[in-house]
Amino acid sequence: MLKVEVYRYNPETDKTPYMKTYEVDTEGKDLMVLDVLEMLKAKDASLSFRRSCREGVCGSDGVNISGKNGLACITPLSSCVKNNKLVLRPLPGLPVIRDLVIDMSQFYAQYRKIEPFLQNDTPAPAIERLQSPEDRAKLDGLYECILCACCSTSCPSFWWNPDKFVGPAGLLQAYRFLADSRDSANEKRLNGLSDPFSVFRCHGIQNCVSVCPKGLNPTRAIGHIRNMLLHSAT
Amino acid sequence: MVTTATSFGRNGVADWIIQRFTALVLASYTLFWVAFFFITPEINYTIWQELFSQLWMRIFTLLALLSIAAHGWIGLWGVVTDYLTTRMMGSTGLVLRMLVLGIYAIVTIAYLVWGIEILWGAK
Ligand code: SF4
Ligand code: SF4
Ligand code: FES
Numbered sequence: 001m002l003k004v005e006v007y008r009y010n011p012e013t014d015k016t017p018y019m020k021t022y023e024v025d026t027e028g029k030d031l032m033v034l035d036v037l038e039m040l041k042a043k044d045a046s047l048s049f050r051r052s053c054r055e056g057v058c059g060s061d062g063v064n065i066s067g068k069n070g071l072a073c074i075t076p077l078s079s080c081v082k083n084n085k086l087v088l089r090p091l092p093g094l095p096v097i098r099d100l101v102i103d104m105s106q107f108y109a110q111y112r113k114i115e116p117f118l119q120n121d122t123p124a125p126a127i128e129r130l131q132s133p134e135d136r137a138k139l140d141g142l143y144e145c146i147l148c149a150c151c152s153t154s155c156p157s158f159w160w161n162p163d164k165f166v167g168p169a170g171l172l173q174a175y176r177f178l179a180d181s182r183d184s185a186n187e188k189r190l191n192g193l194s195d196p197f198s199v200f201r202c203h204g205i206q207n208c209v210s211v212c213p214k215g216l217n218p219t220r221a222i223g224h225i226r227n228m229l230l231h232s233a234t
Numbered sequence: 235m236v237t238t239a240t241s242f243g244r245n246g247v248a249d250w251i252i253q254r255f256t257a258l259v260l261a262s263y264t265l266f267w268v269a270f271f272f273i274t275p276e277i278n279y280t281i282w283q284e285l286f287s288q289l290w291m292r293i294f295t296l297l298a299l300l301s302i303a304a305h306g307w308i309g310l311w312g313v314v315t316d317y318l319t320t321r322m323m324g325s326t327g328l329v330l331r332m333l334v335l336g337i338y339a340i341v342t343i344a345y346l347v348w349g350i351e352i353l354w355g356a357k
Contacts, residue, residue: 160316193246200246201312226250233247 002026002081004036006047007089009096017096019087026077033065033080033088034072037100049100056213059148063100064089069150069211091153093162106162107149107169113192114166114174119185135181142176142221144214145169151208151218157201164197168208168218171199175221178228190225190232199225253308256301263298292353299349303342310338 001023009017024039034051041047049072051061056074063072066080066087080086090096095103120129152158152167166174174193177183193199199222208218274281285291314334320327 157316160319161321163321196246196249197315198246200250229247230251233251 002036002077003085004040005085005087006040006099008099010046010098030076030078032073033075033077033086034061036077036086037072037088048098057146059146062091062148062150062153064091069154071148071150071213074213091149093153093159104149107152107167110162110166110170111147111173114170115189116173116177118177118180118183120182121184129182131181138179139176141216142172142179145172145216146214148213150211150213154207154211156205156207157203161197161201165201166193166198168222171202171225172216172218172221175225178225187232190229193225194229194233199229249308252304256305259297259301260305263294266294286353295353296350299346303346306338306342310335
């Protein structure tokens, strides 16, 4: 039997959060963490968590799995169970709504701040804005982000200043538009990022890189933004 | 924003550049002393006096002093705006921040003035 400790908190009935221990029979299979959560839910319907696609595409089931943020649906037990024990907590740093469900408003507010949409004032061509294959290639490693928040909620700078530091997820997307040859709002975008918090709170610890379930590298993107800021300032 | 107003260069880019530049100055100043002690067999008052009677040494030392002041200010400002935030502590955060930075400013300015006096005051 696998021991599973789960963070429980129902603000309507619990004064404080607590850890509840369950036992699950995995029949020796290397299940995904989400499968275990579903088994727990069948036993105890009061347990709350988010999930949708169950294949690492939607980004809704980011949780803290035995101390490391990740997507429950694509994290096999073999990679996270130690001494026959699995510990599940909500993503750290954001307010808990209930059990493993967190309030992501702060995360989305930062995403909104970087204006994650293509901006171009020149007259639109008849069919479409073309881009060379080389320019298109610059967006690889950026556009794949599914906004699961695993990175931003593993970043100490985001924990301390979620209202001022854009965080790795938002900055990766900021660079995705800065790097896009079809976008012409670079100057405005950079102006909005030059304060001491938005970008410069990143200290390059790379927690974000180590947890991203899509294998993306926000730290590198942040470095590119910083270089662009330095160039535009000199 | 109250917190932004106390940042050294009032702009993240300027802060970042100042932080790197002052780090370089401090590193070279440290290296200079290591090298100096290494190549000087015996240090006595005359050697010391001669070294500090040269203008470049005084300017180099002054630059190092100014760099410590600026580097420490930006660093400390970064630390207190991480851990003593209004978001977590309410107005206590602001009071503590101002207190810590205020003490740092007083101590640093005192050392700076003292340092300048030592460098240019002595005959
Ligand atoms: S960068 Fe990676 S960890 Fe961060 S939100 Fe996007 S997919 Fe998730
Ligand atoms: S590299 Fe930057 S964004 Fe990534 S976790 Fe560290 S401080 Fe946060
Ligand atoms: S359920 Fe969609 S990413 Fe895990």
